[in-house]
Each structure stands twice: as C-alpha cells, then as structure tokens.
Amino acid sequence: MKIIVCIKQVPDTNEVKLDPKTGTLIRDGVPSIINPDDKSGLEAALRLKDQKGAHVTVISMGPPQADAALREALAMGVDRAILLTDRAFGGADTWATSTTLAGAIKKMDYDLIITGRQAIDGDTAQVGPQIAEHLNLPQVSYVEGMEVDGQHFIFKRMFEDGYHRIKVKRPCLITTLQEMNEPRYMKVGGIFDAYREKEVEIMTLADIDVNLEHIGLKGSPTKVKKSFTKGVKSAGKVYELAPKEAADLIVDKLKEKFII
Amino acid sequence: MDINAYKGVWVFAEQREGVLQKVSLELLGKGRELAETLGVSVTAVLLGDQVKDLAQELIYFGADEVLLAEDAMLKLYSTEPYTKVFSRLVKERKPEIVLFGATALGRDLAPRVSARVHTGLTADCTSLDIDEETKNLLQTRPAFGGNIMATIICPDFRPQMSTVRPGVMIKLERDESRQGEIITCPTDLEPADMNVEIIEVVKETKEKINIEDASVLVSGGRGLSNKENFVILDGLAKQLKGIVSGSRAVVDAGWIERDRQVGQTGKTVRPGLYVACGISGAIQHLAGMEESDYIVAINKNASAPIFDVADLGIIGDVNKIVPALEEALKQAKLKEA
C-alpha cells in the first residue's frame, strides 16, 4: 500500500501575540510546526506502515524552510519526503495550491492520499477536497477513524451530530481531524537519520505536470483585498448593574462578538 | 470568462435527514440583503430525496426561487452525487454568488464544486458585503488562528463562492405570504456516481468533559458561597453550550471534580468564551485562563484581579446575576427561533 501525506508547515498560532501598542501581529520568534490536522494524518499513515507495511511519502508545498517540517516527518518514520518549492508557486490560494500539489502527485503511485482537514493559519479546509477533484478521486473529509478492508478503506466521517461509516475503494483521498489520534514523537535516532542519512527531495515547477496559468498568484481566483487586526486587547470595561441589566448587557456583548 | 453573464445569489439549502440546517436560513437572510443591493434574485438550491416540502419553507424564509433536485442518491450526503448535481446547475444557470454554510457538509461540498467549476472559494466568512464600485463580493473572514481578519475578493471568476460561519448571519422572520417559484431540476445521476458506500449512519450527542477542548467554559469560584449554589452554573453552561469548570478553591472544597480545575495547578484553557463567576482571580488561576478569547467576569469585589483580564466585567452578586443571565439567554434564543 502506498500512502501520500500532504503536510503544511505553519506558525504555531497559539504562540502568536499581538503587539499591545500597534495591534499588529508579532511573527518573530513564533515557532513553526507541522499543522496539527496534518500531523494526525501523518500518524494515521505511520500506523498503516507499522501494521500493514505501507510505504509513506510526505509532501509539502512551501518555502525552503519547510525542510524542517519534512525532516520532522522523516524523524517520525516516513519513508520519503518531498519539498515542492518554486518561486512560481508563491502567493497561491487554495485553488492554485491544490492544482500544484495535484500536479506533483499525478506523477506518483498511491492508494491513499491524506491531508489534514484544515491548517491553523488559514482554516479553509479546501485544499484536500480540491486535490481530490483535480485528481478525480473519491474523497472523505473530517475523518476520525479508519480501517483497511481488503482493497477498500472504511472511514469514520464526522458530522456535527454524529458520523457516517463510509466504505471507499482505493485509491481515494481523505482529510483527517486532529482528534483522530495522538501523533507519536520523533525518535531520537530518527532525528539523526533525518539529517545524516536521509534526504528531502526537491521538486520544482520543472518536475510537475501543471498549466502555468493555474498556479501561484496568477492562478489564484481569490485575492486578499486587505487584512486587519481585530484591535488591541486590554482590560475591558467594568460595570456595576442590577442583575437583570447586567444579564442583558452580557447577552448583547456576546452577540456583538458572535459568541452566541 | 464573461463575468457579466453571471447573475443572482444562490444559497445551498443544507438539509440532513429532511431537516433544514439553521445556517441555510441565515444565509437566505444574508442572500436577500446582497441580492437587493445588486438588484437580483435569491435562489435556494435544495438537494435531497423527497424533500419537496422544504422548498416552500425556503421561500417563506426569503428565497425567490428554489431549484429542487431529488434523487435517491441524494438522500444521504455523499460528495460526488452532490457535487455533480450542484456543479451542473452552476454551469447551466451561472449565478454570480454562491453561499454555503461552513458546516462539516458545506466545507466538503463547496471546495469540490469550486475546483470543478474553476472558481475561487473563501472559507468561514463572518461578514459579506458588496463593493460599491466593482460590485464584487467582499468576503471577510478571520485568519491566523483568529488573530487577524482578511477581506477576500474573487474579481475575475464566477461564481464568487463563500462558506459562512453558522450563527453569524441573521435569518429573516418566517413569512408565509412570501411568493416564489419551485423549479424541479433533473439530476442525471448514474449508479457509478455513487463512488463510496455509506455503511452506517450514527447519531450521537457528544458530551465533552475535557475542559481544555471546550469552546465555552462557565467557571465558578468561592463567590458562589456553597456547593448547593454551585449548581446554578449548570443551567448557564447549558444555555451557552459550554461546560462547567472551577477554581482551585472550589475543587479543594469538593464542589467540582479535579479534572475541571482551571489554573496553574489545574489545566490551562483557552476557550472562545470564559465566564468567571465569583472567581477573584488569583494569579494561579489567571495563568490558566487569561488567553481565553473573550472573558466575562462577575464578582462582587470591584478590585478583584479577575477584572484586569476580563473583556467585560460585572460588579455584583454572582448568585443573582447567573440565574438572570441564564434567563436572558433563554429569552434571546426564543426571539431568534
């Protein structure tokens, strides 16, 4: 069985702070991590490697620094790591990103493609399904459990109020939830291997099958018009009110903040 | 692509087991507003099996027309049959805007459709507007873990597609006098389109007890006076769809289990909403919750440190305010429903 796991290196958004004076994001010193949903997908693949001898390839589209995320995957135990990097890929939205990744994956053998449901820096949940469409594969998203059944997989596909168990023939694509498992740590020896014995293969525009018009900023249907911060957080207002008025005020504020 | 050939606002009417999802009605409300700005009509797209009855409801909630596609293969949601039918309708009828609820279903279908019809899709929008000059849809969404907001446009492709966060848009009052047209559309599905097999459908109402995963925490402290009083938090938590947690003092006093303790010696939490009820805010406690997105503090002591980290502070008797708040939330919900 051959599995391809798509991972993204993301800033740990839990560690991102706002500058209290300017209200802008402080990105310096924010650690880069493997996106949590992707890491659970990676763990799911590694368990199939442990149990069924699956061959696991991990691929990441990103800048050269994404090398560290791929080395981490190698240290966790994947067989092959590919960095898909080229200036031409920059500025891509989900449509162009999925097109680029599909262009690379097209050239590879696989029974299962795994992506995380969504990345914590974008939260779009779009790249997985869009890759599936570009590759004309069945997709199952929001996966929290999986079994192998001969040439089929059975996935536990979560909804807000329950789940479906879905049987799919290979090959297919799934998007995984962080809740699916607890990813393993890297192994000490795995880290040495990742840097001293193994390689991260580089793929560039020249190596993939893609229409130049469909990648990067130019190939992106959506554009960012502007971005802004929600404002500086500081100690809020304190009111002294009768119970009823206080309750109404809280309800109004929660509505204002879309909390209820 | 001649973008001027695309007209009208579409809303994907998400139904599951014959029940319309609330977000779809919210989107009809927003869709109407956008359509009126643009001078076009609002279309609800309803896919399912024997769901005709819902079409009329969609009109009552603001749709000018309903595209109804019924097929046994559309009974339960499955990506390919839904994508095929929806994408074909988009290609044939060319809407300029398509809105989906950002649900576990909508976020599966929308990207697949956007890839098939080759257009942009913006996820999880919290605000939608029309640019006065260009008439483009301005799609605003949180990004970077909610730390920043971004406004996204899709200027050169149509339709402009968005998924929208449930609970953000306001639905219209149900109005039985509203008129609209129901158009039945062929699905043209073939057996091969069902490329997966749904072997089991399970309903479950999950009750989370891991306070670290909760999006809403109602947390109690010694200000609640005693164990008997502490239970008033349960009702409030229920209204807010949250769970109850507590300070070290109340855990030590046995009012609540230890696995629900917030603070340096308990758990560090970061919910979307943290309601601190009768918690003074010892630093050990603050260290465990100050990163919460929105903090409401209720305490009778005006100089309690909890007010330093609260977004909204109420000075008063927690034992009276909590029941009042529970009631106010109930009323607010009744109004909405």
Add this chain to the structure above:
Amino acid sequence: MDFNLSKEYIMLQRMYQEFAETEVKPLAEEVDETEEFPVETVKKLARYGFMGIPFPKEFGGEGGDVLAYAMAVEELSKVCATTGVIVSAHTSLCATPIYEFGTPAQKEKYLVPLAKGEKLGAFGLTEANAGTDASSQQTTADLEGDEYVLNGSKIFITNAGYADTYVVMAMTDKTKGNKGISAFIVEKDTPGFTIGKKEAKMGIRGSATCELIFENCRIPKDNLLGTEGKGFRIAMQTLDGGRIGIASQALGIAAGALEQTVNYVKERKQFGKPIAAFQNTQFQLADMNTKVEAARLLVYKAAVQKQNKMPYSKEAAMAKLYAAEVAMEVTTKAVQLHGGYGYTREYPVERMMRDAKITEIYEGTSEVQKMVIAAHLLK
C-alpha cells in the same frame, strides 16, 4: 568555534521538550509525592530512544552522541529530576561501561537490550564504608570453577529493584587494594542477589535508591567486565562519564527553576505591579540566567570532549561541580523569589530545591570534583 547548535540538535531539543512537557511534567509532582518509580514513563522513554542515545545502531542504540544524551538528561530534569537521573544512571553507569569495556558477546547480550530500553541498567560501587573512599570495598568475588561467587552489599544504588542489569564492583584480590577490584555484570533474579532497604530521600524521591545484597551469589565467569583487577579503572572512567550525566541533570534542574521563576515574577503582583518590575528581582534573575548559561557551556563542552575521544575527566568534574552548585543556588533563589508560595508544594520550585541538593553529593561530591580538578592542575 561555533556555540550554536546545528539543526539536528535544535530538533532534538524540541523533541525532548515536547516529550518532557507532555509525558513527564504532568507526573512530576505525583512521582515526588508518592515516591513511586515512574515505570510507565520509562517504557515511553524507551519507545522514543531515550535509553540508548549515545550508542551506535549496531548495538541497539540511536546512533547519537554524548551531547545529544546530555541534552536529553537536561530537558527531562528541567521538569522532573527523578526522570533525569533514571536515564543518566542507566546510560552513563551501566550501558556505557559495557560499551567501553565489554566483549563482543557481552555487548550483544547486555548492551543491545539496554540501549533499546528493553532492559534497565544500574551501577553498584558505593558501600556503607566505601563512599568517597571507593577503594575500601568489602564486597568480594571469588572465582570457583566457571563462576564468581559474590558476597557483600552495596548501598544508595540508583534504579535498584527496577533495573535488570547491574554493573557491580567487587574485590577479587583484597591484598591489592585498588588493583584488586574487578567489575562484573550481574542480572537481576540471580540466586543470592537481593534488593535491600529502600532509602527515604530528601529529593529525587521517585528514583529508587536501595541496597544490593549478595549472599553467595554465583555469576558466570564470562560476566567479568574487562579483566581482573581493572575494576577500579572501569569505575573511575565510568564516573568521569557519569558526571556529565549528573551535570546535565543539575543544569536541567537549574534551568527549570529559572523558567518557573521567570513566569512567576511576571504574574505575581505586589505593591500594584508585577514583582518582575523590581530591580532586586531583575538582578537575581540576571545572576541566575548567567550562571545557568555558564553551567551549560561547561556541560556541553565536557560532552563534546568525551564524544571526540579527547581527555574529559577534568572538564566533566568542572561541569558537575559548577552545575551542581548553580542548581542549588538557582533553586534556592527561585524559592525566595516565589516567597511564601515557593515554600509550598503548590509550586514546583520547592521540589526542585530538594532535588538539586543531591547533585552536589552523588557520583562524587563537590569536594571530590575539586580533588579531581586540582589533581589535573598540579600533575
């Protein structure tokens, strides 16, 4: 000369930290409170390669080096000094002498499972009347046919009772003093070998510290490590290396206490402002940080010297002497800066201060380290 860690060490450090934060830290308080050996943690440590870091892969190790090992003990000790010493005693005092002095057969039989973490190791040198004066060994080993017969007892043995493999020193020839000491590999459950009383300790309370008792304990002749009479040299060289482990533990305790304190002073308010705003706090923290960093440089240097097969006995002694003193000083200051809370078990600095003390004592007291350093200086 480059003081920056290369990419693989940075990644190792991150992995150690993630593991320590998630798997070790949550148990630290309980391990201290209950004095229970963290059996499950040791299994997890084994799974991720912590038990064989500096050994080549052919012997079941991780193919790493002494620096990677020292950093692991440091990161574990930052959150739980008990866990740090378990790894240190296992690696430095048991697996390492077998790796350095064992025959191919001994390495295959004993080092491989130790390095894989399938077996846990311990080391027995100290006796009731032979502490710093290690040459006054009373335990004897007499060759009878194909077997050595061990008699006597060892005290203060880390990992005792939980370890499977013990490297034990005993006199094969009492007339020769130091040169009459030999080293042996003893398996647990060998008839005549029992575990005696467990010590109740001030710190590192989850680490098992017990007596080893040998009563006509017969072990195969093949379990002699090195040759007869070489035991003292093996012990001394082993302790040289062990000091790097303990120095790393001390460094970790100090660094952990500093981290806790930095967080605390930013939150704790007195006179209307965080105590971090007071100059006394700042000066204390500056001293603490400087000393921790100096200790780190000494520890890492000793580790690299050993890895590069350069003389490291003096460096290891300096690292241990200094890191242990820094651990004691920094944890004491940490408690002070925490005020009354620091003296309670609500905050971990209280435990850290108790844990720190042993680093000035075991694997050679600070005074022994000074003897070693001075001897190198004056030779």
